[in-house]
Amino acid sequence: MSAAGPTGSVAGPASGSPSSAWATMAELGKAVKKGGGRGLALVGAGAVAGSVAMAVARYQAAKVDRSLPSEFVLELPLDRLHVVDAVDTSPLALLRGDTNQVELPKAVAALRRAAADPRCRGVVAYLGGRENLGGLATVQELREAICGFRAAVAAAVTASGRPPARTAAWAASFGEAGGSGMGAFLLASACEGVHMQPSGLLGLSGLESRAFFVRGLLDRIAAEPEFFAREEFKSAANTLTERGFTAAQRENLGALVGDMAEQMLTCMAGGRGVELAALREAVAAGPLLPGPALARRLLDGTAYRDEVQAAFAASEQALKEEKARQGRRHRRRKEDTRMARVPLDRYIRATELQAAAGAWRGHPAGWLAGTPLEPLALALRGRLQDGVAAQRSPVGPLENRLAVAGQPKVAVVTLAGTIVQGPVQPGPQQQGQSIDASKVVGQLATLLEDPDVKAVVLRINSPGGSALASDSIHHEVTRLRAAGKPVVVSMGDVAASGGYYIAAGADRVVAQPGTLTGSIGVIAGKVNVGRTLESVGVNTDAVATAPNADLLSPFSSLRPEQRAQVEAMVDSVYDDFLGKVARGRNRPLSEVRQLAKGRVYTGRQAHELGLVDELGGLDAAVRSAKQLARLPEDAAVVEHPPRRIPFLVQLLRRQAMGGGEGGGEGGAGGASLGRELLGAAASAVVAGSGAGAGMGLGAGAGGVQGMAAALAGALAAGGPQARAAALQASQAVQLLSSGEPQMYSMEAAMLASV
Structure with missing residues (x-):
């Protein structure tokens, strides 16, 4: 069967052809005859239920389609939406208020569709805190999508007379309240116009990486950290063992921050049309008030949000259509001529539903469309599962089409x-x-057993973690390759340590210039809190059946022979890591050993060193996978497994979106509530016997996880940078408390937010 065409339909027999109809009816007859009366009843019930579901999905698609006006401005409310690689649907996400999330691949695909949508007359990005944008790689991928929108619209205007569309960016302030404005302004510089509220601040003041070290606290409570790292740049445990940056850690962080800043400044200068030297002077003088920012041509003007919206005026015809469509619900003031605005998340949902419903029209059993027999026919042909997936969620980050059985796909x-x-x-x-x-x-x-899957793209956004878990995934990657299915890795903001361990097994690795990767190294150890408990009158005793039963116990120190055993274990895991990277990257082991040592690299640095094959985003990785598998450019791309967003999360997201321009406040309030609850949990840990004793008891009860919670809670209100650093320190403490060898990069996690 041939691949799907541009509209997402699948080539095959004509929907009304006699042969197709006869084959389908024959399958129906066999199923009814075999199942008897009971089977017929089940078939009938299933057909009715399936038809109802299909009708509801199509009705929703048609309703959403009608809700998109004939001309609109696509809004990117990044002061409200959090850009992520995958939506977090955990209960804790609800607790933290992280319900306003949009997946980066969907946002990029939406901008691509908008460029071909003649109804879209412009894009406006509303920018807020740096936490919403993610890391530098995410900003770079979004920036590329906006630049792609501008280029595609310009080409379409010239070739087909498509209505022109402008791009603009607005922020109340770039970097208010202690946050850096570098990432937000980097994204804004991709737009034709950049505006800021008159009372705002342009926070172009460079990048800073700050870490927290709790060795002094551990000494005060008589806790003893015992860790073993390979090699000197592997610093995840430094937050527990040191009182500040080591020379190696400072060297690595300096190189990372320097390269990230250079990438950002170069793109900003190009986007704003200013000299790089002049931009460096502005950063040295930053943060800047609106006047100096305008004088340096970093801003196009100062305006409030509604004034930027008013710059996109609706036509008289569009206003008349809106009034007719809304009827009695029409509430627009006569003097309000702003063009209709469609938020990014609404546009994604509308266009995906349209694509999913439209995918059915080209199906070989299309002559049954709209009848109770349609779901049954699809089920007998083994295609119902893909059809339902297409109705419920997008079937790929690049194309929204029905991936039917028998069609090669990525x-x-x-x-x-x-x-x-x-x-x-x-x-x-x-x-x-x-x-x-x-x-x-x-x-x-x-995927290995699915004959239709010809290639796999792994989108990795991880600072690492368990060495054992990383090796398990790496093994499956090698199995896919051995079966003749190419594997391409697309790196997000960070793919370091265990994340790179997985990537090393792929055929090809693609990363953004600002991706944080490398950190080829291992760390293991524990924190001994036995003396901490003794200091508050708590004694422990144990009976063991073997000499090393207490090897990972947090209540005893490592004996010399145990230290040697842990050292040997770390060396073994590290050597295995080096060997897998050398084989996967086809590099001599001696070269890999020199590049490793736990050092973190940006994607640009890793590309120069041969640890990454290509610079680009998910689109580039998918293209590479199709080339390696010798698939056509329009081959189907499917998300595996299709993500299901729980109803409660969907409800909260819709409520937040329904708040319009005030939606961002709801998200901030939810996040604040989550931080307050984390702080309350930390207070419970340290209550009673004083902070030191409380932390010690918490650590004794569960490794050092009580101390991790206390650390996160105590610094939750310390501003964006303090909060991010505290959470990363807390994460490192939790991982290292397991005693298992870890492939985790503290530096990459720290710098994951620009």
Whole structure:
């Protein structure tokens, strides 16, 4: 069967052809005859239920289609929406208020569709805190999408007379309240016009990387950290063992921050049409008030949000259509001539539903469309599962089309979070998302057995984690390659340590220039809190059946022979890491050893050193996968597994979006509530016997996780930078408390937000 065309339809027999109809009816007859009366009843019930579901989906698509006006401005409300690789649907995300999330691949695809949509007359990006934008790689990928929108619209205007569309960016302030404005302004510089509120501040004052060190606190409570790292740049445990940056850590961070800043300044200067030297002077003088920013041509003007919206005026015809469509619900003031505005998340939902419903029209059983027999016919042909997936969620980050059985396709698997072996129980100590290796192994094994999947793209956004879990996923990657299915890795903001371990097994690695990767190294150890408990009158005793039963116990120090055993274990894991990178990258082991040592690189640095094959985003990775698998450019791309967003999360997201321009306040309030609850949990840990004793007891009860929660809660109100650094320190503490060898990059996690 040939690949789908531009509209997402699938080539095959004509929908009304006699041969297709006869084959379908024959299959129906066999099923009814075999099942008898009971089977017929089940078939009838299933057909009715399927038809109702189909009718509802089509009705929703038609309703949303009608809700898109004949001309509109596509709004990117990035002061409200959090850009992520994969939506976090955990209960803790609801607790933190992280319901306003949009997936980066969907945002990029939406901008591509908008460029070809003649109804879209412009794009306006509303920018807020740096936490909403993610890391530098995310900003770069969004920036490329906006530049692509501008180029595609310009070409369409020339070639087909498509109505022109402008791009603009607005922020109340770039970097207010202690946050850096570098990332937001980098994205804004891709737009034709950049505006800021008259009372705002242009926070172009460079980048800073700050870490927290708790060795002094551990000494005060008589806790003893014992860790072993390979090699000197592997610094995840430094937050526990040191009182400040080591020379190696400072050297690595300096190189990373310097290269990231250079990338940002170069793009900003090009986007704003100013000399790089002049921009450096502005950064040295920053933050800037509106007057100096305008004088340096970094802003096009000062305006409030509604004034930027008013710059996109609706035509008289569009205003008349809106009034006729809304009828009695029409409330627009006569003097309000602003063009209709469609938020990004609404546009994504509308266009995906349209594509999913439209995909059915080209199906060989299309002559049954709209009848109760349609779902049954699709089920008998083995295609109902793909059809339902297409109705419920997008079937790919690049194309929204029905991936039917028998059609070659590329599967995209997203791995976002810390790598762990087995599911993580939600709780206040959990920081962010996690990658369950046991689940990922099952997903990749499914793709291995699927004859229609010809290539796999792994989208990795992870600072690493468990060495064991990373190795499990790496093994499945090599199995896919051995079966003749190319694997291409697309790196997000960070794919370091365990994240790079997985990537090293792929055929090809694609990263953004600002991706944080490398950190080829291992760390293991524990924190001994035995003396901490003794200091508050708590003694422990144990009976063991073997000499090393207490090897990972947090209540005893490592004996010399145990230290040697842990050292040997770390060396073994590190040597295995080096060997897999050398084989995967086809490099001599001696070269890999020199590049490793736990050092973190930007994507641009890694590309120059041969650790990354290509600079680009997910689009580039998918193109590469199709080329390696010798698939046509329009081959189907499917998301595996199709993500299901729970109803409660959808409800909260719709309520937040329904708040219009005030929607961002709801998200901020939810996040504030989450931080308050984390702070309350920390207070519970340290209550009673004083901070030191409380932390010690918490650590004794669960490794050092009580201390991790206390650390996060105590610094939750310290501003964006303090909060981010505290959460990363807390994450490192939790990982290292397991005693298992870890492939985790503290530097990459720290710099994941620009």
